[in-house]
Amino acid sequence: FAGWTFAYEGKAKRLYRSPEGDRYLVRFKDDATAFNGKKRGQIESKGIVNSRISSLLFRLLEEHGVETHLLEEVGPGQMLVRAVEIIPLEVVVRNLTTGSLSRRLGLPEGRPIDPPLVEFYYKSDALDDPLVYPEHAGLLGAAREEEVVRLRELALQVNGVLQAFFQQLRIVLVDFKLEFGRADGRILLADELSPDTCRFWEAGTGRKLDKDRFRQDLGQVEEAYQEMLRRVEAGATGR
Numbered sequence: 648f649a650g651w652t653f654a655y656e657g658k659a660k661r662l663y664r665s666p667e668g669d670r671y672l673v674r675f676k677d678d679a680t681a682f683n684g685k686k687r688g689q690i691e692s693k694g695i696v697n698s699r700i701s702s703l704l705f706r707l708l709e710e711h712g713v714e715t716h717l718l719e720e721v722g723p724g725q726m727l728v729r730a731v732e733i734i735p736l737e738v739v740v741r742n743l744t745t746g747s748l749s750r751r752l753g754l755p756e757g758r759p760i761d762p763p764l765v766e767f768y769y770k771s772d773a774l775d776d777p778l779v780y781p782e783h784a785g786l787l788g789a790a791r792e793e794e795v796v797r798l799r800e801l802a803l804q805v806n807g808v809l810q811a812f813f814q815q816l817r818i819v820l821v822d823f824k825l826e827f828g829r830a831d832g833r834i835l836l837a838d839e840l841s842p843d844t845c846r847f848w849e850a851g852t853g854r855k856l857d858k859d860r861f862r863q864d865l866g867q868v869e870e871a872y873q874e875m876l877r878r879v880e881a882g883a884t885g886r
C-alpha cells in the first residue's frame with residue numbers, strides 16, 4: 648500500500664486513501680467505545696474478528712443482491728473498500744425490543760417487533776446522534792426523500808437475508824445498525840456489520856454475544872466475539 652495516505656480515524660477504524668482516491672484501506676481497531684465515547688476500553692482481537700465477520704456478511708449480502716462497499720479482504724483486520732460518499736444517517740433495524748428503544752418508550756426487553764422497525768439517527772457527535780423522522784433527513788441535508796425510501800427498503804432487505812442466515816446458526820438477530828454511501832448514483836451498504844453494531848442473542852439461552860457484554864460489563868467479551876466469528880465462519884462455509 649505504498650502511496651496510500653492516512654485519511655480518517657474513527658472510534659473503531661482507521662482509513663487510508665488510495666493514490667487515485669477511488670478506494671480505502673480500512674484497518675479495524677481493538678478499541679471499544681460505548682455511549683458515544685463516554686465509556687472506553689479494548690477488546691482483544693476485536694479488529695480481526697469484526698473485519699472477518701463484516702467481510703463474510705457483506706459477501707453473503709452481495710450474493711443476495713445487496714451492493715456493498717467491500718472489494719476484498721486484505722489480511723487480518725483489514726478490508727479494501729470502494730470510496731463512497733457516506734450518508735450521515737445511522738439506519739437501525741429492530742426485530743426485538745431492547746436497548747434505547749426499551750429505555751425511551753419504557754417497553755419490556757425482548758418483545759418481538761413484527762413487522763420490523765426501521766429507525767433513522769442523524770450522525771453527529773455534537774448532537775449525540777439524535778433519533779430523527781425520515782422527513783428530517785432532507786431538512787438536515789442528509790438524504791433526499793427518495794433516498795430515504797430506498798434506505799428503508801435496503802435495510803429491510805438486509806434484515807431478511809441476515810435473519811435467515813443467523814437463524815440456522817441458532818442466533819437471534821435482535822437489532823443492528825447500518826450505514827450507506829453513494830457511488831456512481833447508486834446506494835451501497837458501507838461501514839461494518841459486526842458484534843459492535845448488531846445485537847446477537849443465542850437461541851434458547853438468550854446469552855448475549857455482542858458489544859452489550861462490554862457496554863453492561865457482563866464479562867467474557869472476547870469469548871463472545873470469538874463465538875460469533877466461529878458461527879459466522881461455519882455458516883458462511885456451509886457447515
Ligand code: C5P
Binds near residue numbers: 739747
Ligand atoms: O442503542 P440502540 O438500542 O439504539 O442500538 C440499536 C442497534 O444499533 C444495536 O445493535 C447497536 O449495537 C447499534 N448501534 C450502533 N452504533 C450506534 C448506535 C447503535 O452500532 N452509534
